[in-house]
Amino acid sequence: MTSDPELLSADNVKRFDDAAADWEEKPQRVALARKVAEAIQRAIPLASTMQVLEYGCGTGLVSRALSPHFATILAVDTSPQMLEVLRQKARDEKIGNIETLAHDLTRQPLPNNNFDLVMSSMTLHHIPDVEALLTQFFAALKPGGYLTVADLLTEDGSFHDDNSGVAHYGINPEEIRAILAKNGGLDIAVQEIHTIEKQQGNGAKRGYPVFLAWCRKGK
Helix, strand or coil: CCCCHHHHHHHHHHHHHHHHHHHHHCHHHHHHHHHHHHHHHHHCCCCCCCEEEEECCCCCHHHHHHHHHCCEEEEEECCHHHHHHHHHHHHHCCCCCEEEEECCCCCCCCCCCCEEEEEEECCHHHCCCHHHHHHHHHHHEEEEEEEEEEEEECCCCCCCCCCCCCCCCCECHHHHHHHHHHCCEEEEEEEEEEEEEEECCCCCEEEEEEEEEEEEECC
């Protein structure tokens, strides 16, 4: 596991570009996205007027699931190939309210106070400076807007078969809670929402819990 941001960024773009075409072939990825989308629906008062940002969207599994609830979604990822798959899936599924943007929010911010909801799923553990990214999320939110982040609970490094591009072996949700509070987040909550089961080298299955953290930006 490397902490060099330049190397991590390059590793992630290449790895996700290479994986994009077959990304949704793994049922566990589709199941996880469904659980994240369902958890967001329970946690946040969604509205058809909402302007939404998803960062680290991949092929848009979460955005596509939630698209009927929103006015627009800006789906952002550093992997152009992931975004190409998303665009094709959106066309096939006749989803017209998702726009895509290839952008690295850790290097350049987006305009402030633009979104009613910022959401991110399984992205933080690829980001060296999690606090800096969450601060960018807050900046992108309108006053009173909502933030949701889903990720792996802290693990021992066995989740990924290849830890290239991995900055953290899971995330401590209490650290996320503290960062949200530091940024003035209100109504902060954290909940385990899913367990990803993966087969280990000895044939046994192991569960890796996933949490959702959410809050509201102060006025």
